[in-house]
Amino acid sequence: MTELLTAVQADFEKAQAQAEDWSAETVIEWSANTFGNQIALSTSFQTDGMVILDMANRLGIDLRVATIDTGRMPPETYHLMDEIRDRYGVEIETHLPDHVELAEFLTKFGANSFYNSVSMRVLCCEIRKTHPMENLLKGLDAWIAGVRRSQTATRREVNKIEIDEAHGGIVKVNPLADWTDEGVWAYVKANDVPYNKLYDMGYTSIGCAPCTRPITQGEDARAGRWWWEDGSVPKECGIHMSADWADAIKST
Ligand code: SF4
Known part of the structure; x- marks a missing residue:
């Protein structure tokens, strides 16, 4: 844990309460000013992450952008990544599953075993997403996510800034926590933000292609x-x- 993170954690409750009244832009600015190069936007290139990237760009913030390439992503997502590199001039830090862990999983259970049971699906997500994410976050003091309260019941309680106990107590920043779907799309259209073309085909949340x-x-x-x-x-x-x-x- 860095000295910077320790200092932020010491006065965290005050910052957390204040942040709830901040706009998404203010949350992004606070994050960049506080953590500098020790914070990254982690995105799977859904519209939420793209809004945050676009806002940072307009604010003149050179935000680190990171992603987990699970190896099962749809071609439209890779196409969008190319568009983003061109549009914003960013490098996309790409983190991959551990090849030994993945090979063992594929050898034992097969590439599409996630259809067989919830536990098998969670295991696949763990190997292809969660473990690479842990590796990414190990090197950071804070991360930015596109999580919003209106997305799902499990996200209703998220704060704009919070301590991420699941990832070593670093800070997690959710600038769009109080945004709606409509607000996100209004921003995308108004600012001509690049988006995944699967949204035009009826998709509303985009992850791995087979899932x-x-x-x-x-x-x-x-x-x-x-x-x-x-x-x-x-x-x-x-x-x-x-x-x-x-x-x-x-275990169920
Ligand atoms: S979304 Fe599907 S393919 Fe992707 S990691 Fe999870 S179970 Fe595996």
């Missing part, structure tokens, strides 16, 4: 994620959940 489908009318925005699972299973990969969440699911 994401478009939604039908009336469905929840994240219903297209792991659509074959019972509705009682949280539509989460584990990155935004508590440390013991995946273990609890895998």
Whole structure:
């Protein structure tokens, strides 16, 4: 843990309370001023992350951008990554699953075993997403996510800035915590922000290709994620959940 992070943690409650009244731009500015190069935007290139990147760019902030390449992402996402490099001139720090851990998983269970059970799906998410994410966050004092309270029941309580106990007590920043879907899309359209073309095909939340489908009318925005699972299973990969969440699911 760096001295900088320790200092922020010491006076955290005050900053957290203040941040709830800040705009997304102010939250981003505070984050960049506080953590400098020790903070990164972690994004899977959904519209929320793109709004944050665009805002930072307009504020003149040279924000680090990082992603987890699970190896199962749709081609449209890779295309968007190229667009983002061109548009914003950013380098996208790409983190991959551990090849030994992944090879063992594929050898034992097969590439599409996530369809077989919730525990197998969570294990795949753990290897392809959560573990690489842990490696990314180990080197940071803070990270920025596109999490919003209106996305899903498991996200209703998120704060604009919070301590991420699941990742060593670093700071997690959610500048769009109080934004709606409509607000995000209004920003995207007004500012000509690049977005994943799968949204034009009925997708409302985009992850790995085999685990994401478009939604039908009336469905929840994240219903297209792991659509074959019972509705009682949280539509989460584990990155935004508590440390013991995946273990609890895998033991059921
Ligand atoms: S979303 Fe699907 S393919 Fe991607 S890591 Fe999770 S289970 Fe595996």
